[in-house]
Amino acid sequence: MxxxxxxxxxxxxxxxxxxxxxxxxxxxxxxxxxxxxxxxxxxxxxxxxxxxxxxxxxxxxxxxxxxxxxxxxxxxxxxxxxxxxxxxxxxxxxxxxxxxxxxxxxxxxxxxxxxxxxxxxxxxxxxxxxxxxxxxxxxxxxxxxxxxxxxxxxxxxxxxAAAGWADLWSPENYLGYERTENFASPNGAVLGTGHDYVAPAELALNHWALAGDWNIDRGAVLLNRANGTISYRFHARDVNLVLAPGGGLVPFQVRIDGRPPAGDHGADVDADGNGLLDRPRLYQLVRQTGRITDRTFEIVFQQAGVLAYAFTFG
CATH class of the missing domain: 3.40.30.10 (Glutaredoxin)
Structure with a gap:
């Protein structure tokens, strides 16, 4: 003590x-x-x-x-x-x-x-x-x-709220190169410098990818140009992401299997998938209400400077 x-x-x-x-x-x-x-x-x-x-x-x-x-x-x-x-x-x-x-x-x-x-x-x-x-x-x-x-x-x-443990098949995953797993953009990661990434046509469960101009740094990924995307194939009720803006407010949009989340939106997103990154914190982006199965999450940031640190699920 x-x-x-x-x-x-x-x-x-x-x-x-x-x-x-x-x-x-x-x-x-x-x-x-x-x-x-x-x-x-x-x-x-x-x-x-x-x-x-x-x-x-x-x-x-x-x-x-x-x-x-x-x-x-x-x-x-x-x-x-x-x-x-x-x-x-x-x-x-x-x-x-x-x-x-x-x-x-x-x-x-x-x-x-x-x-x-x-x-x-x-x-x-x-x-x-x-x-x-x-x-x-x-x-x-x-x-x-x-x-x-x-x-x-x-x-x-x-x-x-307690996690939906019975359906929680996606573990926590960090996005910086020091601790990340299952990065799936073609040709792999280019560390510590800007690079134009593309997402694969399909993701395996618990794999993730970038699209757009990003830095993959030690502890986070940094968006260098507007309209960069992070995608993740998950199996869980909830999707959370630790994010920080580079400065000011950053609008973003979430899709599940290519569509707005509707009733499956999280606390920081509306039914159309719209949200606002206002300060460094954890954002709850998805909370599913129906049957849980493998789905693909995407988030698009409309301004540069965003830092993304880690996905957690619930």
Whole structure:
């Protein structure tokens, strides 16, 4: 817990110390604001904080950035505001808290007892009832009584809703050359410099392609000329994409199997497939409502300068 003193700054709170938290059961929640896996856990974290806060539970977020733009405090503050997060958030831009906990995952939840000892951890999504049982056990150990033992129920919506696990056959994929897989534009990738790409006539499942003038850089792909396209063959209910504008607002258009998404549009797209890239964040572009099968996603950006980082699915 002393590692909290290594935060570069704090949101929603003055700096917290191990001494200030002594006597409370603490959930230390490692997150980064574009991580869809963390976003889907947020309703549970907040429900626990609300239910058990009066009995001695403290939720402390540790924002450790993954992408370059997540180091910017203003971007994190806007995400905190958009998500209505009101618990303390330690900004861990130097990965100092992450390293002190020997953490390797987003999301990661560490359960700290009233004496400041880490007693349990959970990585990733799921096991919500087991996590809540651990909270209850640590609170009881600390002398708390009178709380409701029934687990919380959440009704998450939008990007925070649980994934459609039974139909989720498409894994996360980064677009920068350091970690990407299954790039399918003919003749392969030209790294670190502008190149005119074309998309193949067909894509295999979980393969992707570029069309237009793009740079494939280490951590992202960069659009050099307007009307560049990214296409992806997927099998999932949801398609999410981490994007950043080069400057200003960038209109884009989404197609599924060559047509507007209609009722299968995501929260950041209308039924005609139109959306607006306004700031660096995760964009939910597809949420299917019917039977899930292999489909081809396309997004066309109407201005240059766009950076695309990673696809996630749900």
């Amino acid at each position: 002393a590692a909290l003193g290594l935060a570069t700054s704090w949101l929603n709170s003055p700096p917290l110390t191990a001494a200030a938290l002594h006597g409370r059961v603490v959930l230390v929640d490692f997150w980064t604001y574009t991580c869809v896996n963390w976003l889907r856990t947020l309703p549970y974290r907040e429900a626990w904080a609300e239910k058990y806060g009066r009995y001695g539970l403290a939720l402390v977020g540790v924002h450790t950035p993954e992408f370059d733009f997540e180091h910017e405090l203003g971007n994190v503050q806007r995400a905190v505001d958009d998500l209505a997060i009101d618990h303390p958030v330690a900004i861990d831009n130097d990965y100092a808290i992450w390293t002190s906990f020997d953490n390797h995952y987003w999301p990661a939840l560490y359960f700290v007892d009233a004496l400041g000892i880490v007693r349990h951890h959970h990585f990733g999504e799921g096991e919500y009832e087991q996590s809540e049982a651990m909270i209850q056990a640590l609170l009881t150990e600390a002398g708390a009584t009178g709380f409701d033992r029934e687990p919380v129920r959440v009704d998450a919506i939008g990007v925070e």
